[in-house]
Amino acid sequence: MNRASVDPELAALRGELIERAAADQRARAELDPAAPTPEQWETVHLVDEDNVRWFAPIVAVHGWPGRRTVGVDGAHAAWVLAQHAPAPYRACWLPKLRAAVANRDAAPRDLAFLSDRVATDQQRAQRYGTQWLRLGTEAAGRLYPLHRPAEVNLARADVGLAPIPDAEIATAYLSYDEVAAATSGGSR
Template sequence: MNTASVDPELAALRGELIERAAADQRARAELGSVALTPEQWETVHRVDEDNVRWFAPIVAVHGWPGRRSVGVDGAHAAWVLAQHAPAPYRACWLPKLRAAVANRDAAPRDLAFLADRVAIDQQRPQRYGTQWLRLGAEAAGRLYPLHRPAEVNLARADVGLDPLPDSAIEAAYSSFAEITAATRGGSR
């Protein structure tokens, strides 16, 4: 992004987006990878809540902060905030990100992740295979249900994501009912 010709307000917005996304990632990195208690998530939730309070009015008034206004890194930071917002916000912002991608103002990869997250929120199969669930002692977890398992790697290639191994696709949960049954079985 050429900062010499950038509106100072947009430069400040870009900087704030990047700082908030970095705080989001730091909070998550501090969690570690072992089984977590609700108390350990408290810091993450506080960061997410603060980010939503700040970000929601920006998107409501100005639309999706895209590459042309906040640069590639600022637009990606906006996606980080959206990805970790509560489900109703993600669903509301998905069409705005989709429009930004259609206008070449946001990354298709970011759209794939948010679209899959919203699908999972709504208990619909995901298209790109970006969302995983780890229950109990599962080391790597399993993919949430896939919309068309045989086509997931084609969809991923279309947005610049690496292919998933066949073994991961085959091991994906077949339905949300299977996930519910697994969580009721004491795995969670």
């Protein structure tokens, strides 16, 4: 992005996106990794709510804030806000991000993460293997169900993501019934 020719309103939008994404990340960094407290989660939720209130009208009126408008860092910051918004917003914004990627105005990697997030929101198998379920103090967690496990690393390579070890792919949840059983603490 050529700073000399940047529209002041777009520069302000870029700056606000970056600051809001930084606040999002700070709130999450303050979560106790062993056992986040309700107060810590409340802080995260307040940041997310504020970001959605600010971001939703921008996307509704102007579309996805892409690289040409807000720079690479601003476009990535927009993805951070979308990734942590409530599920209905993510689903609504996914086609807008997909169109931006098709126009080379957003990162395919960001689209992979949001696509998988929306898939897991809707209890569908994910394509890129970006979404994991970590229960309790479990260090690594397990992948949510995968669409085509044998092809997940090819899909990841297409968007610039590192491969997932075969052993982790092999232990991915097979269904959302299995996820439900794991999260309820028992089997059905």
